[in-house]
Amino acid sequence: MDSRNPVFSRRGAFGQQASGRAPSAYELEAMYNAPAYAPPRSMTIDDVVVRSFLTLGTLVAAGALAWILVPERLANAVAVAAVVVGLIFWAILTFGRRVNPALVLGFAASYGVAVGVISHAYNSVYNGVVLQAVVGTALAFGAMLTVYALRIVRVTPKFARFAIAAGFALVGLMVLNLLVSIFHVGGIGIRENGPLGIIFSVAAILVGCFYLLLDFSSIEDGVRSGAPEKASWLAAFGLTLSLVWIYLELLRFLSYFYSRD
DSSP: OOOSSTTTTSTTHHHHHHTTOOOOHHHHHHHHHSOOOOOOOBOOHHHHHHHHHHHHHHHHHHHHHHHHHSOGGGHHHHHHHHHHHHHHHHHHHHHSSSOOHHHHHHHHHHHHHHHHHHHHHHHHHSTTHHHHHHHHHHHHHHHHHHHHHTTSSOOOHHHHHHHHHHHHHHHHHHHHHHHHHHHSSSOSSTTSSSHHHHHHHHHHHHHHHHHHHHHHHHHHHHHHHTOBTTHHHHHHHHHHHHHHHHHHHHHHHHHHHHHTO
């Protein structure tokens, strides 16, 4: 009697055995060689490390090419265009529902071009500042990783809300400063070489470090909860964004002291 269960009534091994005929040697071999079902692999720390190296490597390579190839007369236009393209990638990754490795690498490449052009401009005026900013960014990353691993600072929901609010506040002040500088001479002083500018830069660097702690917490939560492997690309995207923020703020902060020499 035929089964009503669609699984057991399918043509193949189960159907052949139900009809009373033993499978042939060829059919047995096909059964054994058929791929077994495997559930999607979960994200691991190694996945995040590999994807982060790929993303940062893409950013550094794009930055190096921009440093070498972009002429000075086109630097501003290229930097603005790269930032706009990077913001488009950022918006798709942030508000979209799918993690696409090509988008993450596209974001890294476009922001790498902007970072390369900006770094070249800074280094032309303040020779050696780029190397110091790179070292400072690496030290900030190591310090925040140590702080997180030792649980010196616990990433609680309250801490996360504070860090996110502080980040939005800083971006809002930057936009306000830009608008004021467009319609008036100078800005509101937060991007100038003075006490207010130094305080703002220190606050921005600290917020970037707070975002690194949020990234570490998200990665740990993702690994613990069995997030899909593709989520490691999103983790790499977040780490890259935080590191670029810290690096650019360190460039500006260090330049204040160069200009005082």
